[in-house]
Amino acid sequence: MAVLARAKLAQITALVADVAPLPSHVVLRGPENGLVMLRGRAGGAGGRFNLGEMTVTRCTVRNADGYVGHAYIQGREKPLAALAAALDAALQDPARHDGLQTAVITPLANAQAAARAAIARRAAATKVDFFTLSTMRS
Amino acid sequence: MAYVAVKGGERAIDNAHAWLAEERRGDLGISAIGLAQITEQLGRSVDRVMAEGSVYDTDLAALAIKQSQGDLIEAAFLLRAYRTTLPRFAIAEPVDTANMLIRRRISAVYKDLPGGQILGPTYDYTHRLLDFALAAGTVPPPAAEAIAPEAAMPRVADILGQEGLIEAHTDDGREPGDLTREPLRFPATRDVRLQALARGDEGFLLAMGYSTQRGYGGSHPFVGELRVGDCNIEITPPEIGFAIDIGDVMLTECALVNQFAGSKTVPPQFTSGYGLTFGHAERKAMGMALVDRAMRAEELGEDANAPAQNIEFMLYHSDNIEATGFVEHLKLPHYVDFQSELETIRRMRAETGQ
């Protein structure tokens, strides 16, 4: 779910095109837009407080094999939530799980990890290496 | 104050809106600005609108900025109005800022803190010279990269806390108040104050924070740490029954370290002011932390005579949407009020024979 929540619709669609078609499904709820209240902690570790909300889209489907899939995804993109819910349902089917994991989830997870690593590398390049005057003299 | 219903003006209003729309689009010979351009190239404006609009959604903030011709308070107002149309699905777990994906992290109290000083994409060391190459549309070279260490970057407050040198923050488990559901009541607890400040006006927080440094409620803060980065958001929907990760938000956190003499029951230790805000917004987070600390004066047994220490004053005036509404309402017809004042003045003048 975490991987699908961070993926772009076009990315998922392209990867899903290469696997066996997902079973048909009926929508039990949504896709619908809403909010989630985010919270912080006073001082970073103390009592909770309400920080502000963010937009979220959710969807729940039941597929033809009887599996129920959920999606809660940041943002307001309904087709993305619907596709993520359909994938969540299909991923619960042992017959489909490994294939989808390999063809869809793993490539997305790798791309997301690479994007995070790129940020970490840029941050590392801006790390200050202190040198003191005494070091310069020696 | 009485208002009188005035009819008429519909055609004038429609025409005014049409002119506004035309003016907003500007010269048709110049290509229209796209929302992606705003989110990508005016990120700090987007961040401010999200923070003061109190909704994290970069696309919506970009639309609001475009619609308001870049008037950021008007844009925040649009976002606040939009959020009232959406149901609330869940309340997230508190963000874990200790484990954010760090983009920037500096401390003014420890030079060699674990994880180091990470400058990130900052304006701090620019020379504030207008860059005419930017006007010419030059493409910048890619940013440098270096091997990222695996080591954690603990929060400075947690480092100080391990030695007991700073007041301990503990969660008493109390459900925090929510200004979007219950009206502001006094005395306002710190959770409600922090919520109000997080959506408060950046200019107000900056000015009031500045006033505490200038001697109005003297406190002597250090920036214990300022960090900017991405935090993941987790919710536990009742129908799923376990926590799920639904995305990332960029946050700026500022932890100030202030002196505190101690008391009969508390040994001398540092106290803190805390700021946390959507997006990359250091000025806002620091202003918030300064006034958060100032508003704790009474709780910490300090004199509380300065404006920034007056909780009621601060919370009643920090919200720029409310302030805009009340200030700008003066433009509404007050014809009857004014007529009555006019008559009073004429009568008084007549009575004194002037």
Place this chain on the structure above:
Amino acid sequence: MPVALVGFADPVLDAQACFRAVLDAMARPGSIHQVGGTLVAPASLCPAAAAVVLALVDGETSIFIDPAFADAADWVRFHCGVAPTPDASVAAFVLAPDLPDLRSLSCGSDEGPEDSATVIVQVAALGEGAVYTMMGPGLQYPRTFRATGLPVDFVARWAENHKLFPRGIDLILCAGDRLAALPRSLSITGG
């Protein structure tokens, strides 16, 4: 978690229609309204009770579900986004197969009478059975209504509730795809 059933066909318009029906029912005590006709409800719930729950309950309210409706708990959890509370005395909504002890529920405070519980009671029938006479706001003259399934001592128990006004419990009676409401402001005789 198994979620077998869909909710409202059109979540917005169906919820609005049901809300309107409840509003009218509260404004005109004893009047009977049709709701939830097309709703596929959990087996133990009548369509009207299910529709009222969908329309009024969400993650920011609380609901106590009587064990007799245990099969509806997951459905409510999913569609309303709320985990049912095990403690009826703090619930904003109580879903019950017969009239609970109203004294055990939240009746609000004089400062916040709106904090009281709304009880959704599934009765055998509306418009037939015992005859009750009502008086109160929303009724120009005393008016009767009929229901099957309220306890024999209902009038006495209601009098205790009515006495608390402005505090007190509001009732929504549901049978099949019909509902009627008895707000706390009513005095009721007969039975």
